[in-house]
Amino acid sequence: MEVLDEMIGASPAICAVFDLIRKVATTDMPVLLTGETGTGKEITAQAIHARSLRKDGPFIPINCGAIPENLLESELFGHERGAFTGAVNQKRGKLEAAAEGTLFLDEVGDLLPSLQVKLLRFLQEGTFERVGGQETLRVDARVIAATNVDLKAAIDQNRFREDLYYRLGVLHLHLPPLRERGEDALLMAMIFLKRAAAASHKVISGYTSEAISAMRAHPWPGNVRELSNRVRRAVVMAERQEITPHDLDFVSEERPTRDSLDSLRAAHRRIEVELLVRAISLHHGNLTRMARDLEVSRSTLYRKLRAYGLEKFVPPNTSSSAVTKTKRTRTTSPAVVGHA
Ligand SMILES: Nc1ncnc2c1ncn2[C@@H]1O[C@H](COP(=O)(O)OP(=O)(O)OP(=O)(O)O)[C@@H](O)[C@H]1O
Ligand SMILES: [Mg+2]
Structure with missing residues (x-):
């Protein structure tokens, strides 16, 4: 039996995943995790973070599917005071909170097109602005994204940007369903x-x-x-x-x-x-x-x-x-x- 951090498994299918986790952990590139619900995408993201050079930095998860669309941009990128009704103070987003660490973007397939553009720019240039902000900010955060929907199908339906998919998915790790993991x-x-x-x-x-x-x-x-x-x-x-x-x-x-x-x-x-x-x-x-x-x-x-x-x-x-x-x-x- 093998145990990788908290992850348990002995089947060839999961051991191949453990090997990949070890490999991708040492780089700073984005990782895309796919797999059915409950297959271990979040625990895998944590394992990658825990084995990376950023392990002493924060691991910040954000579930893009669980936050109302109108709040997600500010949750992710923060906002300036007065950016919208109710924005009484400046707020840092999850991306800034993940500085020197890892941002885990769960259910990335649910990101609205405008946020996909903003995320793509961050992945390419490392820069972004808070909502309502003029100042261009730079943050050193690694992005790990996860989805249990078929992003290729979402691309075909023009719901997900192809360029973002390729940017996120250079390192792609698929978690096999439990029924394919033998004993x-x-x-x-x-x-x-x-x-x-x-x-x-x-x-x-x-x-x-x-x-x-x-x-x-x-x-x-x-x-x-x-x-x-x-x-x-x-x-x-x-x-x-x-x-x-x-x-x-x-x-x-x-x-x-x-x-x-x-x-x-x-x-x-x-x-x-x-x-x-x-x-x-x-x-x-x-x-x-x-x-x-x-x-x-x-x-x-x-x-x-x-x-x-x-x-x-x-x-x-x-x-x-x-x-x-x-x-x-x-x-x-x-x-x-x-x-x-
Ligand atoms: N290989 C494993 N060994 C031990 N526990 C595991 C393993 N894989 C997953 N788990 C546990 O199973 C539960 C579900 O895992 P996790 O939340 O990472 O799945 P997920 O793919 O993110 O699910 P969802 O798509 O529903 O968000 C968690 O309690 C996690 O700790
Ligand atoms: Mg999850």
């Missing part, structure tokens, strides 16, 4: 399990053979992120020492054919746990937000979480007022369940 899924499943079990103080030794078969057969459309989320969920759900396909959410619940009060109670429990786990994951354990979503009081919610042993996923600051009289065990980071 890497199982390898990661073991390592993620160890971490999640340790973090939640549960004794879990491994997977049942059915769980392993199910993981082998699964096509992993959400790739490594899906695997990591399933394992973390499984650790919360597991009632035995071995994770079952059901813990991994692979089989739909077998519904008892006979109606009885017992099965009703069991079904109720199942649904409650499912909802609580989803709420923890969605709101990173924030009790107030979870309570609002589930339409119960914070104290009722906390009681339910305790009933299922899930209270340790609520960070102390958000649970304090609901928990004053309860002695609590060491709190596990909400990231154990929540980070996606």
Whole structure:
């Protein structure tokens, strides 16, 4: 098995990627990362930065698809005071924040044409202006860009500039989907399990053979992120020492054919746990937000979480007022369940 920084893998496909990471890290050229969702584009960008001469400088990510179009230019390039309504102060953008370091432009395919021009100029000349600014600024930042859309198709549709594509993509690194990485899924499943079990103080030794078969057969459309989320969920759900396909959410619940009060109670429990786990994951354990979503009081919610042993996923600051009289065990980071 090979581990490159935080990245795990042993398949030829991922080892080829590790080789490329080592090679491109030493240069200062832009890198284009492509791959399906969850294949590890951001962790790869971090690995490249961590192995570069800029490793002591900042790594600044910006998601071009997640910022409203009218704000993105100012987020990226900064603005001068009075540049637009609400620009009461001068602001430095992410590009300036990445000085001496690396700017990670996520979902670069979402950049508007006007910003594509501005980025291209920065890549060619190293210069730009803040929004509303006259002064030409120069910043020493390396650009790593990522996309999970087909930029060639975007070029054909005139949504992405060809010259920018070639400028960004001189060093191109494609992250293979997990289903093309052989036994890497199982390898990661073991390592993620160890971490999640340790973090939640549960004794879990491994997977049942059915769980392993199910993981082998699964096509992993959400790739490594899906695997990591399933394992973390499984650790919360597991009632035995071995994770079952059901813990991994692979089989739909077998519904008892006979109606009885017992099965009703069991079904109720199942649904409650499912909802609580989803709420923890969605709101990173924030009790107030979870309570609002589930339409119960914070104290009722906390009681339910305790009933299922899930209270340790609520960070102390958000649970304090609901928990004053309860002695609590060491709190596990909400990231154990929540980070996606
Ligand atoms: N080879 C790997 N080893 C260990 N963890 C990995 C590996 N690849 C990805 N991960 C983990 O999987 C998750 C998803 O990775 P990442 O965010 O880098 O993917 P992405 O390609 O940027 O996804 P998206 O396209 O959805 O933004 C992260 O938690 C990351 O740490
Ligand atoms: Mg990403």
